[in-house]
Amino acid sequence: MTAEVEKAVKRLDETKDPVEKAHIKSEIDMMPLSSGELDQVKEREHNRKANDIKVFHEQRKH
8 A cells, every 4th residue: 555545544544533534535535546455445444344333332331
């Protein structure tokens, strides 16, 4: 992944604001990505969503 894409994905990982996430996702969508980079971005997004769901369920248990 290029440094620019990596930086954008890292910002996406760190932010909690849904509006900011949407803005960052649109930035990533406009970047010229190779198929391998696109797969990595999608995998990171999937892992982030899975982790958010896990945290949500852990919080509901308590």
